[in-house]
Amino acid sequence: xxxxxxxxxxxxxxxxxxxxxxxxxxxxxxxxxxxxxxxxxxxxxxxxxxxxxxxxxxxxxxxxxxxxxxxxxxxxxxxxxxxxxxxxxxxxxxxxxxxxxxxxxxxxxxxxxxxxxxxxxxxxxxxxxxxxxxxxxxxxxxxxxxxxxxxxxxxxxxxxxxxxxxxxxxxxxxxxxxxxxxxxxxxxxxxxxxxxxxxxxxxxxxxxxxxxxxxxxxxxxxxxxxxxxxxxxxxxxxxxxxxxxxxxxxxxxxxxxxxxxxxxxxxxxxxxxxxxxxxxxxxxxxxxxxxxxxxxxxxxxxxxxxxxxxxxxxxxxxxxxxxxxxxxxxxxxxxxxxxxxxxxxxxxxxxxxxxxxxxxxxxxxxxxxxxxxx
Amino acid sequence: xxxxxxxxxxxxxxxxxxxxxxxxxxxxxxxxxxxxxxxxxxxxxxxxxxxxxxxxxxxxxxxxxxxxxxxxxxxxxxxxxxxxxxxxxxxxxxxxxxxxxxxxxxxxxxxxxxxxxxxxxxxxxxxxxxxxxxxxxxxxxxxxxxxxxxxxxxxxxxxxxxxxxxxxxxxxxxxxxxxxxxxxxxxxxxxxxxxxxxxxxxxxxxxxxxxxxxxxxxxxxxxxxxxxxxxxxxxxxxxxxxxxxxxxxxxxxxxxxxxxxxxxxxxxxx
Amino acid sequence: xxxxxxxxxxxxxxxxxxxxxxxxxxxxxxxxxxxxxxxxxxxxxxxxxxxxxxxxxxxxxxxxxxxxxxxxxxxxxxxxxxxxxxxxxxxxxxxxxxxxxxxxxxxxxxxxxxxxxxxxxxxxxxxxxxxxxxxxxxxxxxxxxxxxxxxxxxxxxxxxxxxxxxxxxxxxxxxxxxxxxxxxxxxxxxxxxxxxxxxxxxxxxxxxxxxxxxxxxxxxxxxxxxxxxxxxxxxxxxxxxxxxxxxxxxxxxxxxxxxxxx
Numbered sequence: 001x002x003x004x005x006x007x008x009x010x011x012x013x014x015x016x017x018x019x020x021x022x023x024x025x026x027x028x029x030x031x032x033x034x035x036x037x038x039x040x041x042x043x044x045x046x047x048x049x050x051x052x053x054x055x056x057x058x059x060x061x062x063x064x065x066x067x068x069x070x071x072x073x074x075x076x077x078x079x080x081x082x083x084x085x086x087x088x089x090x091x092x093x094x095x096x097x098x099x100x101x102x103x104x105x106x107x108x109x110x111x112x113x114x115x116x117x118x119x120x121x122x123x124x125x126x127x128x129x130x131x132x133x134x135x136x137x138x139x140x141x142x143x144x145x146x147x148x149x150x151x152x153x154x155x156x157x158x159x160x161x162x163x164x165x166x167x168x169x170x171x172x173x174x175x176x177x178x179x180x181x182x183x184x185x186x187x188x189x190x191x192x193x194x195x196x197x198x199x200x201x202x203x204x205x206x207x208x209x210x211x212x213x214x215x216x217x218x219x220x221x222x223x224x225x226x227x228x229x230x231x232x233x234x235x236x237x238x239x240x241x242x243x244x245x246x247x248x249x250x251x252x253x254x255x256x257x258x259x260x261x262x263x264x265x266x267x268x269x270x271x272x273x274x275x276x277x278x279x280x281x282x283x284x285x286x287x288x289x290x291x292x293x294x295x296x297x298x299x300x301x302x303x304x305x306x307x308x309x310x311x312x313x314x315x316x317x318x319x320x321x322x323x324x325x326x327x328x329x330x331x332x333x334x335x336x337x338x339x340x341x342x343x344x345x346x347x348x349x350x351x352x353x354x355x356x357x358x359x360x361x362x363x364x365x366x367x368x369x370x371x372x373x374x
Numbered sequence: 375x376x377x378x379x380x381x382x383x384x385x386x387x388x389x390x391x392x393x394x395x396x397x398x399x400x401x402x403x404x405x406x407x408x409x410x411x412x413x414x415x416x417x418x419x420x421x422x423x424x425x426x427x428x429x430x431x432x433x434x435x436x437x438x439x440x441x442x443x444x445x446x447x448x449x450x451x452x453x454x455x456x457x458x459x460x461x462x463x464x465x466x467x468x469x470x471x472x473x474x475x476x477x478x479x480x481x482x483x484x485x486x487x488x489x490x491x492x493x494x495x496x497x498x499x500x501x502x503x504x505x506x507x508x509x510x511x512x513x514x515x516x517x518x519x520x521x522x523x524x525x526x527x528x529x530x531x532x533x534x535x536x537x538x539x540x541x542x543x544x545x546x547x548x549x550x551x552x553x554x555x556x557x558x559x560x561x562x563x564x565x566x567x568x569x570x571x572x573x574x575x576x577x578x579x580x581x582x583x584x585x586x587x588x589x590x591x592x593x594x595x596x597x598x599x600x601x602x603x604x605x606x607x608x609x610x611x612x613x614x615x616x617x618x619x620x621x622x623x624x625x626x627x628x629x630x631x632x633x634x635x636x637x638x639x640x641x642x643x644x
Numbered sequence: 645x646x647x648x649x650x651x652x653x654x655x656x657x658x659x660x661x662x663x664x665x666x667x668x669x670x671x672x673x674x675x676x677x678x679x680x681x682x683x684x685x686x687x688x689x690x691x692x693x694x695x696x697x698x699x700x701x702x703x704x705x706x707x708x709x710x711x712x713x714x715x716x717x718x719x720x721x722x723x724x725x726x727x728x729x730x731x732x733x734x735x736x737x738x739x740x741x742x743x744x745x746x747x748x749x750x751x752x753x754x755x756x757x758x759x760x761x762x763x764x765x766x767x768x769x770x771x772x773x774x775x776x777x778x779x780x781x782x783x784x785x786x787x788x789x790x791x792x793x794x795x796x797x798x799x800x801x802x803x804x805x806x807x808x809x810x811x812x813x814x815x816x817x818x819x820x821x822x823x824x825x826x827x828x829x830x831x832x833x834x835x836x837x838x839x840x841x842x843x844x845x846x847x848x849x850x851x852x853x854x855x856x857x858x859x860x861x862x863x864x865x866x867x868x869x870x871x872x873x874x875x876x877x878x879x880x881x882x883x884x885x886x887x888x889x890x891x892x893x894x895x896x897x898x899x900x901x902x903x904x905x906x
Contacts, residue, residue, distance in 0.1 A: 403822075403823055405823065406822075406823035406826050409827050410827060410830045413831060413833065413834075416846075417834055417836075420837075420842050420846075421698075421841065423841070424698050424837075425695055425698060427698075427699050428695065429694075432695065558679055561679070561680065562679035565683045566683040566687060571683065571684065572690060576691060576694060578693070581690065
């Protein structure tokens with residue numbers, strides 16, 4: 001029985017077009033113009049209780065709009081959302097009691113209050129049983145190391161401390177579903193680890209369902225078994241993270257800065273098997289080469305060595321593929337091969353849910369019209 | 375010599391030009407201020423009409439004179455509303471005094487120019503209000519250029535007087551970080567004793583005495599009384615002399631207080 | 645309902661804990677309003693000293709009107725101050741969304757977040773003015789009169805809050821609701837004086853459109869034994885209707901917010 005069910009969910013924003021200045025404002029009054037921006041486009045998915053789902057996409061893809069629809073802040077233009085059997089917008093208060101939300105860097109705690117006072121107030125708002133509150137407070141003080149922070153106001157906390165405090169406040173009322181928006185952004189590695197451990201533990205011991213939106217692939221790798229990718233309002237992937245890891249986790253990119261211009265189109269470079277040229281710049285004067293290679297086939301040293309034999313290199317850097325490039329490749333059907341091969345191996349549908357999808361995980365064109373905003 | 379003069383005037387000019395940009399950043403707020411002031415004027419006019427319902431003159435002024443005075447005083451009230459204390463408090467609180475003192479121009483003069491430019495801008499922005507006062511509320515302005523001359527000079531002197539007075543006041547910011555409370559007290563007193571809400575002539579003698587001991591009346595009452603015809607132009611030279619004495623005294627005092635306060639900051643590291 | 649009262653108590657307690665941090669600020673805030681008021685009152689006192697009455701109203705009678713208005717204004721100041729900055733502090737930053745994911749009414753949350761202690765200063769000023777003027781005028785403090793004043797002040801406060809809420813709701817569309825709120829709020833200054841000094845048009849506006857008149861003039865008239873007929877009893881009705889309208893407007897604004905996400 002899914003705890004979250006999203007059906008044909010659509011959100012269209014009506015954006016008013018207005019010329020600048022006073023004349024523009026007057027014109028807009030008499031002849032209003034607008035364009036429709038489809039932020040979320042007929043998405044389907046469902047989440048079972050206890051799942052930890054990564055919800056990823058580039059900025060502007062529709063992530064935060066989806067979260068706002070799931071939490072009841074926004075009203076859908078079309079389609080349905082069901083969280084724990086309720087419409088989160090229509091039954092806002094009832095839904096709010098059972099969810100927790102971390103809004104990126106906007107803390108829900110009161111700026112000038114000591115942490116313990118903030119927690120007390122939150123507990124009151126959510127009507128947490130006093131005895132249970134005491135228990136949880138002790139637990140969180142342990143696992144999130146808050147003992148020394150209880151008397152400190154948020155304004156005096158570091159980013160890492162703030163996030164730990166934030167998690168305590170979010171989970172103190174034991175919500176069944178938690179939405180985490182960029183929980184580890186800006187944190188150093190050690191703090192990130194601690195936070196990830198905490199989330200994992202909560203999910204393990206309490207069965208809390210977690211929806212995680214993040215740009216940090218490390219978060220995804222550590223916490224999520226399933227990943228949903230949204231791009232331009234549409235779901236382009238919904239499935240196990242293993243597929244993505246296998247397909248993209250093995251790629252690395254090296255960027256070379258060269259002494260002489262290498263931008264001449266048609267120039268050939270001798271690069272080893274398993275590597276390919278991504279770009280050699282846009283103009284003949286460019287002094288940059290970007291190569292991508294498959295870690296399982298070749299190595300960074302081999303690629304670098306072979307290139308440096310041919311070209312004088314002044315600097316180079318090594319990086320993992322970014323989220324944007326992964327998404328672009330998925331969009332271009334890069335997952336197709338992997339899925340087809342997985343299906344062959346497992347003999348079953350690689351993608352979850354019973355909804356209309358072609359084998360690439362892309363969505364069919366919407367059959368109904370799109371309803372504009374109020 | 376000419377080089378230095380040109381350079382410094384260019385610098386001061388640049389500072390003065392900055393002020394309008396700051397004020398016009400929020401144009402919807404400008405309209406709000408405009409409407410709010412019209413409401414305020416309306417209340418004043420009805421109030422005074424009611425006051426004069428049964429008397430032809432009060433304290434020697436008739437309704438027309440009083441209305442003129444009040445309308446002009448409301449339009450010119452920016453001269454008693456100062457920003458210096460806020461700027462100071464801000465600087466001290468943010469620990470920026472050191473930086474400000476390093477700038478290559480006389481600290482005080484720079485603020486004076488900014489204050490004067492601010493006043494000029496406020497008055498320009500109030501021209502629509504002046505128009506409304508003239509069209510709707512029956513404001514009458516003097517035709518004799520002598521009255522305008524008396525007004526203009528006394529306004530200039532008055533603005534300077536208040537600037538240097540507030541400077542001393544603002545030096546107190548060096549001694550306490552909570553300057554807001556002080557400025558509220560100053561606002562209240564300035565509003566009343568400058569003659570912004572009622573002409574000094576109507577105050578009982580002892581209150582007039584207090585008003586004469588304070589610099590606020592010099593900045594607003596004096597110029598407005600010339601322009602509204604309450605004070606005859608023949609009194610101008612005497613008034614200017616009084617203002618000059620105030621000004622000289624305050625300039626000296628302010629520079630002394632300031633150097634003492636700065637020493638405190640640089641010694642203690644503000 | 646009871647739960648909300650209890651909850652408000654908690655919000656209040658936490659707010660005072662914050663304010664105690666800034667003790668000096670607390671005192672200054674509470675007493676600052678007194679100075680601004682004092683200047684205006686002093687001016688009126690001086691002027692009234694020169695004339696017998698202001699169109700039939702003595703200085704103490706005017707103080708009564710002024711005092712009642714101040715009391716009503718202070719209620720809005722104390723309890724609904726957060727409405728002023730709904731746009732800049734909550735909608736623009738996205739902080740308003742937090743209210744929507746908590747299991748309590750978002751309007752309650754917004755108001756409970758900030759009890760404004762400055763309003764206490766205003767309240768005291770108003771109370772002193774009413775007490776002083778009523779003593780000087782010899783108004784008998786019968787249980788009826790006392791009850792009347794309490795109801796009148798609460799109604800006046802309700803009128804202030806309702807108008808504040810209506811103008812603040814514009815923030816859901818234009819974000820910066822402050823100019824609009826400031827303009828409507830400032831019309832209350834008309835009600836500092838007996839409405840009879842204004843022309844008919846203004847009197848109508850202040851009675852039926854932006855009914856600040858019911859916060860000061862009409863209750864004062866009743867207490868002074870001036871004949872205004874049924875208007876003497878209309879304050880609570882006007883307040884109730886206005887509050888209802890304002891809440892409807894608020895809900896309409898909320899619907900717009902969740903439709904467009906601003």
